[in-house]
Amino acid sequence: MHEAIEVLAPNRVISRKTVRWMVGFQLVMLLCIWIFSPSVFLPKPKEVLQALSDLWFEGLGSELITSFLLNLEAIAISTILSLLMAYLTVIPFFRPIVAFLSKLRFLSMVGLTFFFTLMATSGHELKLFLLVFSVSVFFVTGMAEVVASVPKEKFDLARTLRMGEWRVVYEVIVLGQADKAFEVLRQNAAMGWMMLTMVEGISRSEGGVGAMLLNQNKHFHLSAVFAIQLTILLLGLGQDYAIGLLREIFCPYADLTLERK
Amino acid sequence: MVSCTYGKTLLKIEDVSLEYDGRPILKHVSAEIRDIIRADCTQGQVVGFLGPSGIGKTQLFRIIAGLNRPTSGRVSINGTDRPVQAGEVGVVAQDYPLFEHRTVLSNLLLAANQKEKDDKVAREKVMQYLNEFELIDKARLYPVQLSGGQRQRCAIIQQILCSDHFLLMDEPFSGLDLLMLERTCALIQKVANMDELNTIIVVTHDVTAAASVADHLWLMGRDHDAQGNPVPGSHIVETYDLIERDLCWHPEIITHPKFVDFVREVKDRFRTL
Numbered sequence: 001m002h003e004a005i006e007v008l009a010p011n012r013v014i015s016r017k018t019v020r021w022m023v024g025f026q027l028v029m030l031l032c033i034w035i036f037s038p039s040v041f042l043p044k045p046k047e048v049l050q051a052l053s054d055l056w057f058e059g060l061g062s063e064l065i066t067s068f069l070l071n072l073e074a075i076a077i078s079t080i081l082s083l084l085m086a087y088l089t090v091i092p093f094f095r096p097i098v099a100f101l102s103k104l105r106f107l108s109m110v111g112l113t114f115f116f117t118l119m120a121t122s123g124h125e126l127k128l129f130l131l132v133f134s135v136s137v138f139f140v141t142g143m144a145e146v147v148a149s150v151p152k153e154k155f156d157l158a159r160t161l162r163m164g165e166w167r168v169v170y171e172v173i174v175l176g177q178a179d180k181a182f183e184v185l186r187q188n189a190a191m192g193w194m195m196l197t198m199v200e201g202i203s204r205s206e207g208g209v210g211a212m213l214l215n216q217n218k219h220f221h222l223s224a225v226f227a228i229q230l231t232i233l234l235l236g237l238g239q240d241y242a243i244g245l246l247r248e249i250f251c252p253y254a255d256l257t258l259e260r261k
Numbered sequence: 262m263v264s265c266t267y268g269k270t271l272l273k274i275e276d277v278s279l280e281y282d283g284r285p286i287l288k289h290v291s292a293e294i295r296d297i298i299r300a301d302c303t304q305g306q307v308v309g310f311l312g313p314s315g316i317g318k319t320q321l322f323r324i325i326a327g328l329n330r331p332t333s334g335r336v337s338i339n340g341t342d343r344p345v346q347a348g349e350v351g352v353v354a355q356d357y358p359l360f361e362h363r364t365v366l367s368n369l370l371l372a373a374n375q376k377e378k379d380d381k382v383a384r385e386k387v388m389q390y391l392n393e394f395e396l397i398d399k400a401r402l403y404p405v406q407l408s409g410g411q412r413q414r415c416a417i418i419q420q421i422l423c424s425d426h427f428l429l430m431d432e433p434f435s436g437l438d439l440l441m442l443e444r445t446c447a448l449i450q451k452v453a454n455m456d457e458l459n460t461i462i463v464v465t466h467d468v469t470a471a472a473s474v475a476d477h478l479w480l481m482g483r484d485h486d487a488q489g490n491p492v493p494g495s496h497i498v499e500t501y502d503l504i505e506r507d508l509c510w511h512p513e514i515i516t517h518p519k520f521v522d523f524v525r526e527v528k529d530r531f532r533t534l
Contacts (some may be wrong), residue, residue, distance in 0.1 A: 160328070162376070175362055176360060
């Protein structure tokens with residue numbers, strides 16, 4: 001009873017067991033709302049499972065692999081480009097350039113399609129360009145902010161240890177902010193999935209779950225739409241967990257002082 | 262009085278001035294620290310650097326550390342005729358910064374390797390310090406897992422491993438309880454006396470604590486005009502030689518009436534700055 005009250009009080013740290021009970025309860029509630037919802041636009045779990053099974057036989061698995069590989073490729077390129085650009089902000093010359101790139105996040109992807117189509121030699125390349133661009137402008141914004149927020153004391157510490165300025169950058173920014181880089185990556189990798197479905201709608205040459213989703217949407221197959229969304233959600237959760245795991249392995253110090261671990 | 266002689270000049274501040282946007286912060290600051298030689302023991306140097314808030318202590322601190330360049334004048338160490346470079350003077354900042362992404366051992370090895378290229382020798386040196394400062398069982402921990410006192414010791418070791426016998430400490434007594442204050446004073450003296458050339462400059466507001474560990478005190482302040490208004494640009498207005506006054510290197514010195522009178526004298530002068 002006491003624990004039950006604790007979960008409703010602000011800033012309480014609750015045990016893992018209580019977390020499990022609480023999340024379990026919330027999931028059951030969500031399922032109940034889903035099952036007993038009177039809305040005709042909300043397909044029932046049974047219908048979604050049936051649609052998932054049908055989609056699987058129609059090739060959902062291979063479409064998922066196509067999308068997953070495209071997203072992975074885009075995230076890898078975006079990560080390298082964005083980290084490089086963000087780290088380059090230590091040089092004053094690059095700061096306005098990165099600030100400009102960061103402002104490009106307000107541009108619409110649809111408006112950029114024509115420009116990227118001219119540059120790309122294949123459908124895959126077009127999708128890759130669009131994805132890399134849309135993820136990178138957000139990634140570089142987040143990461144440049146991380147670099148800019150490193151306190152002066154950290155730089156001074158490195159300098160008092162006889163480090164040259166490039167070594168200072170490596171120690172204080174590259175290594176010192178690695179945990180935050182993983183966090184920014186996690187957020188932007190998730191955004192990659194959101195963009196992916198849009199990009200696969202723009203260029204359907206290789207298929208992918210995005211194209212599949214748009215087809216089902218067009219024909220109002222709501223249970224199929226839900227099934228695809230659910231699959232993407234599960235895959236995204238797996239990706240999120242994997243990046244979190246990498247962060248824990250490479251940056252075990254990151255969460256040591258947090259109240260809620 | 263404890264007898265001692267003075268050897269070579271270890272640190273020299275020559276006519277240092279600093280201006281920001283034409284506004285003088287420091288004006289013609291000059292001081293020097295010389296090697297104190299005692300026949301019967303290894304004696305390092307400890308200077309207490311006092312002054313009111315906003316007087317420019319931190320600015321001078323950064324110039325001595327080689328982190329900032331003065332507008333004119335120079336700080337040099339070990340009798341060289343070139344300005345001090347960052348890294349030659351260790352700096353222990355108020356919040357004891359360490360690399361949070363490295364363990365205690367890794368932080369110290371990094372510092373040791375900056376000066377000693379032989380990994381084995383560097384590791385031995387680190388282990389020796391970890392034992393000496395009772396941190397050996399904390400070697401695998403990350404800085405956030407250390408207590409304030411452990412973190413302070415770790416930061417001091419890191420800087421000693423890398424610097425050329427010089428250590429600047431910024432407000433090491435700030436926010437400490439009585440027991441921790443005594444421990445920090447003992448630690449400063451221990452570090453100073455580990456090597457004849459070890460020289461520690463303690464920047465603080467705490468007159469009593471500074472006087473209890475230092476052999477000299479520098480008091481920083483500003484001149485005043487005829488109307489009593491402070492003239493911009495600080496400098497060292499007073500230097501107190503505690504050896505000359507026989508207030509140095511005595512156990513339990515803070516209870517001595519002469520010491521109490523001295524602290525009062527410094528505090529009275531402090532109020533006029």
